[in-house]
Amino acid sequence: MARESQTTREQRIHAEAMTEFDEVQEAQADERRQCVEDRRFASIAGAQWEGPLSDQLKGRPQMEFNKVQSACVRIINEMRNANIGIRFSPRDPEAELDDDLADLCAGKLRADEYDSSADEAYGNGSEEAITGGFGAWQLRADLIDPDDEADERQRICFEPIYDADSSVYFDLGAKEQDKSDAKRCWVIKSMTPAAYKAEFSRDPASWPKDVTSTQFDWSTPDIVYVCEYYRIEKRKQAVQVWNGPTGEERELSAEDYDEDEDFAAELERMFALGWRLKAKKKREFREVHKWILDGGGIIEDCGVIAGKYIPVIPVVGKRWFVDNIERYAGAVRYVKDSQRLKNMQLSKLAEIAALSSREKPIFTAEQIAGHEIAWAQDNLRDYPYLTINGVDENGQPLPIGPQSYTKPPTIPPALAALIGQTETEIREILGSPEQAEKLLSGVSGEAVSLVQQRVDGMSAIYLTNYAKAKRHTARVWLSMAADVYVEEGRNVRVMSEDGEADFKKINAPKQGANGELLEGLTFERAKFDIYADVGPNSQSARQATVRAVSSMMQMTQDPEDLKILLSVALMNMDGEGVGDVRKYYRKRLVRMGVQTPTEAEQQEMAQAGQNAKPDPQAAFLEAESQKSLALAQKAAADTRKSVAETAKTEAETVEIVHGLRGGQGQMK
Numbered sequence: 252m253a254r255e256s257q258t259t260r261e262q263r264i265h266a267e268a269m270t271e272f273d274e275v276q277e278a279q280a281d282e283r284r285q286c287v288e289d290r291r292f293a294s295i296a297g298a299q300w301e302g303p304l305s306d307q308l309k310g311r312p313q314m315e316f317n318k319v320q321s322a323c324v325r326i327i328n329e330m331r332n333a334n335i336g337i338r339f340s341p342r343d344p345e346a347e348l349d350d351d352l353a354d355l356c357a358g359k360l361r362a363d364e365y366d367s368s369a370d371e372a373y374g375n376g377s378e379e380a381i382t383g384g385f386g387a388w389q390l391r392a393d394l395i396d397p398d399d400e401a402d403e404r405q406r407i408c409f410e411p412i413y414d415a416d417s418s419v420y421f422d423l424g425a426k427e428q429d430k431s432d433a434k435r436c437w438v439i440k441s442m443t444p445a446a447y448k449a450e451f452s453r454d455p456a457s458w459p460k461d462v463t464s465t466q467f468d469w470s471t472p473d474i475v476y477v478c479e480y481y482r483i484e485k486r487k488q489a490v491q492v493w494n495g496p497t498g499e500e501r502e503l504s505a506e507d508y509d510e511d512e513d514f515a516a517e518l519e520r521m522f523a524l525g526w527r528l529k530a531k532k533k534r535e536f537r538e539v540h541k542w543i544l545d546g547g548g549i550i551e552d553c554g555v556i557a558g559k560y561i562p563v564i565p566v567v568g569k570r571w572f573v574d575n576i577e578r579y580a581g582a583v584r585y586v587k588d589s590q591r592l593k594n595m596q597l598s599k600l601a602e603i604a605a606l607s608s609r610e611k612p613i614f615t616a617e618q619i620a621g622h623e624i625a626w627a628q629d630n631l632r633d634y635p636y637l638t639i640n641g642v643d644e645n646g647q648p649l650p651i652g653p654q655s656y657t658k659p660p661t662i663p664p665a666l667a668a669l670i671g672q673t674e675t676e677i678r679e680i681l682g683s684p685e686q687a688e689k690l691l692s693g694v695s696g697e698a699v700s701l702v703q704q705r706v707d708g709m710s711a712i713y714l715t716n717y718a719k720a721k722r723h724t725a726r727v728w729l730s731m732a733a734d735v736y737v738e739e740g741r742n743v744r745v746m747s748e749d750g751e752a753d754f755k756k757i758n759a760p761k762q763g764a765n766g767e768l769l770e771g772l773t774f775e776r777a778k779f780d781i782y783a784d785v786g787p788n789s790q791s792a793r794q795a796t797v798r799a800v801s802s803m804m805q806m807t808q809d810p811e812d813l814k815i816l817l818s819v820a821l822m823n824m825d826g827e828g829v830g831d832v833r834k835y836y837r838k839r840l841v842r843m844g845v846q847t848p849t850e851a852e853q854q855e856m857a858q859a860g861q862n863a864k865p866d867p868q869a870a871f872l873e874a875e876s877q878k879s880l881a882l883a884q885k886a887a888a889d890t891r892k893s894v895a896e897t898a899k900t901e902a903e904t905v906e907i908v909h910g911l912r913g914g915q916g917q918m919k
Contacts, residue, residue: 340780
């Protein structure tokens, strides 16, 4: 069978990608369109009147009283105030280095998030999920210093995906919410025709005519779409399973190394460290292939990328499967009709209020002839009186007084009742946060907590789904880290939960307690269960810690306990210029053995101990202590000697007594 050429293979892959994308886009087009409409409804001025409603009320007041936006902002703020803590749990409790490796993974994940401004990616994705129902972000391996050609080290970056509801699609077979089971993914990005031609040196006019007939229009006069196409590929791989000296397990394959000599050298190194071959097996290997394509073909084959999961993370607001179609919704979807009705009612009320609110007299033209200006300016000049004509131009008498009066508009009873009902409906759907803000005196803390829980319950589903997305993010990041952080002896920056930076060495042997060489920290063998713990953000957590510690200080009188609790409270203070104070009390707790020191703190303490000058007073006290100890030891020795001599004297006395008794018997 003839081998497929590169050109033919690219054409086949492009055709498959286009055909499957049309199927996915057609199945989800209506759902995604509603997501976009929801985001516009909540965020863009005038969008709440878009559609047939605006045409029906054309020429009438169309005002907006956006209750939806404030509710979305409340949920967004609650999500930002929450802290999704990622925890790497070791699978083997007997492995010596698993706890250290778990701390390394958690610290490096936080450092990568901080270095690449992941908060923007998380914030954009979660806001789109809350308002429209669907958001996303992505992970990418990038050079640490792109300007340094000699530095090939990489790091993992977090990037936002804007308008994810109209740009991110997964294959229809992916049923998991986090899309960890996805085999295909398309990330669509729009460009102007000029920018497209400048970046890729391609012209949409040159595309084959058959591809322009696809359902999705990849090129318009104003926009050209480019797609990042990800595909999961599986293949068989020969693997060697090795056991470490402390029970850990590692899998190696010759395909992971560029040269056979490198693989052989790694096996020799592991054997020298005490590793032994356990088994050989065939493993199904999973990898991610990426292409950049447009409507005309494949622009670039990016090859196999880091990790074994598609590095695109979806986050949803609410999610269902109905009629075998995945459907999304945010906080806006089911309050739109009530919000439109509210706008219509208040707009009508404003229109009524804009009409005259006073009764106006109605005269005949003959009665008012010659006095029109005075009557027209009365509301400005406030004349003391106004006049009308008593007779007409022929001297005939005219009616006295106005013929009638105009009536001010009245609010229809149905409109007044409907306004209150609409407000109630909106509150039932969006919640009533005002109740949680009314902290009346005499109300117990438990009651306030129950009210707050009821209000927070409206946003619980969004926070839960956000935590699922963060958990899958950590899973994707960990699989990429095994392929990105591979340099031997590399120092990687990690970050603690308090934001303190530190460095740890990876991929280097570590000396055990008995002097033996052990396998060091390496992401390649990081096999963990990942959990997402939902809690308050770091600032709120520190404030809660201070309150709890302050309460505990009232329950103890022990000076040592009070010193520890006070240090913990001061270490968790918030405010301007307290950073140095917090660092001081952390060091104090480390010296007291309350907190575990980092590697940098251990080195600092060791160096301080070596460089410390002897204190004369401490030396004197130490000498006196040694002198007292020597005197005590001498006194104890003298006591033991005296006791021994006394015992000897008593023994001799007994012997003499026995001798005398024997002599007396003989004399008798």
